[in-house]
Amino acid sequence: MSPRSCLCGLPASYQDCCGKLHRGEAVATTAEQLMRSRFTAFGVGDAAYLLRTWHPASRSARLDLDKRVRWTRLEILETTGGSVVHTEGTVRFRAHYVDRGRPGEMEEHSRFVRLDGRWVYAGAM
Incomplete structure (x- = not known):
């Protein structure tokens, strides 16, 4: 990941983009x-x-991430709801990765809801 662009695909550095959310300095x-x-x-x-x-x-209860998988690119394919005025939303996406030198991709249609005023991942549809 270059310091100029966040892995999420938006034109900002990780520190100024997703890093703020990861550090708890901002919420989605x-x-x-x-x-x-x-x-x-x-x-x-x-x-x-x-x-x-x-x-x-x-x-x-816990999440073990596979360190052999390197996530490389995200494509947002479709969104419904999920704006600042909604309480539910969906995001259909394609995530690209490399696993032990082999490229791959996964596609998911995810559901999100607001819980105590914050967006949370509610699962795949």
């Missing part, structure tokens, strides 16, 4: 922003952030 204002920050958390190995932003009803 939209479901898409939370999705982007969660993808980046996978990329930088921040399991604590992933657990903090996962709905408690579906969250695992």
Whole structure:
């Protein structure tokens, strides 16, 4: 990841983009922003952030990230709801990775809800 661009794909540095959310200096204002920050958390190995932003009803007690997988790029394919005025939203995305030298991708349609005023990941649809 270059210091000029965040892994989430937005044109800001990690420190000024997803890093702020990971450090707790800001919160996601939209479901898409939370999705982007969660993808980046996978990329930088921040399991604590992933657990903090996962709905408690579906969250695992712990999360072990595979260090052999390197997340490389995120494509947002579609969003519904999830804005500053919504309480629910979905994000369909494609995440690109390299696993032991082999490129791959996964696609998911994720659901997000507001819990105590903050966006959280509620699971795959």
